Amino acid sequence: MTSAxxxxxxxxxxxxxGTVLHGITLAVPAGSVHAIVGHNxxxxxxxxxxxxxxxxxAGGRILLDGRDVTASPAHRRARxxxxxxxxxxxxxxxxTVAEHLAVSTRAGPWTAQRVLELLPQLxxxxxxxxxxxxxxxxxxxxxxxxxxxxxxxLLLDEPTEGLxxxxxxxxxxxxxxxxxxxxxxxxxxxxxxxxxxxxxxxxVLTTGHARTDHAEAIPIGGRR
Numbered sequence: 001m002t003s004a005x006x007x008x009x010x011x012x013x014x015x016x017x018g019t020v021l022h023g024i025t026l027a028v029p030a031g032s033v034h035a036i037v038g039h040n041x042x043x044x045x046x047x048x049x050x051x052x053x054x055x056x057x058a059g060g061r062i063l064l065d066g067r068d069v070t071a072s073p074a075h076r077r078a079r080x081x082x083x084x085x086x087x088x089x090x091x092x093x094x095x096t097v098a099e100h101l102a103v104s105t106r107a108g109p110w111t112a113q114r115v116l117e118l119l120p121q122l123x124x125x126x127x128x129x130x131x132x133x134x135x136x137x138x139x140x141x142x143x144x145x146x147x148x149x150x151x152x153x154l155l156l157d158e159p160t161e162g163l164x165x166x167x168x169x170x171x172x173x174x175x176x177x178x179x180x181x182x183x184x185x186x187x188x189x190x191x192x193x194x195x196x197x198x199x200x201x202x203x204v205l206t207t208g209h210a211r212t213d214h215a216e217a218i219p220i221g222g223r224r
Contacts, residue, residue: 004027004030006028006184007026009062011024011062029184035202036203036205037189037204037205038205040190044158051186083151085145086142088161089135092130097127098126100145101144101145104146104149110150121140125137135162136171154185156185158188159189172194187199
């Protein structure tokens with residue numbers, strides 16, 4: 001069995017005195033796609049932000065490839081191989097696509113040329129500023145920016161939010177292609193359609209409590 005790249009052990013997190021995540025335990029094997037599914041307010045973004053280091057956990061442990069990163073700040077987790085594509089994209093509105101790629105690039109297998117070959121829509125928009133892009137193009141740019149950080153674990157927070165069905169379908173295919181290439185992905189989604197298309201396993205969150213089930217993965221790009 002493939003070892004877990006990410007493991008959460010009785011993870012608790014919240015805001016102020018309020019607890020949102022109540023002892024979440026899960027394992028994400030290397031090279032797999034694990035989906036977190038739940039309605040708005042269930043704790044999906046809280047979980048993603050806690051894994052990324054943007055939110056300090058109140059208890060439990062976060063292990064990356066067996067290493068305890070629970071107390072590590074976000075920038076150290078990024079250096080260790082965790083990259084976040086946040087909900088709402090959050091691209092820089094005044095920077096061009098080329099500038100986004102330049103400031104995001106770290107040494108590693110993902111280069112700007114490789115990213116643009118994977119995402120040709122961005123290659124045609126290199127001189128466009130973030131604010132000039134469509135919602136779908138902004139999402140692709142957010143993913144490109146994350147890939148250039150050389151992730152071992154890619155966090156996707158509601159990646160198809162607000163996208164037209166055609167664009168959402170393109171993004172599903174892209175996630176499948178990245179997963180088939182061996183990238184480990186943890187994604188959050190409010191509905192099961194995306195997870196059922198690309199995930200190997202899913203966790204259902206209900207008010208911060210988890211129930212884990214096997215997902216019937218629909219093949220995408222030959223993925224089984």
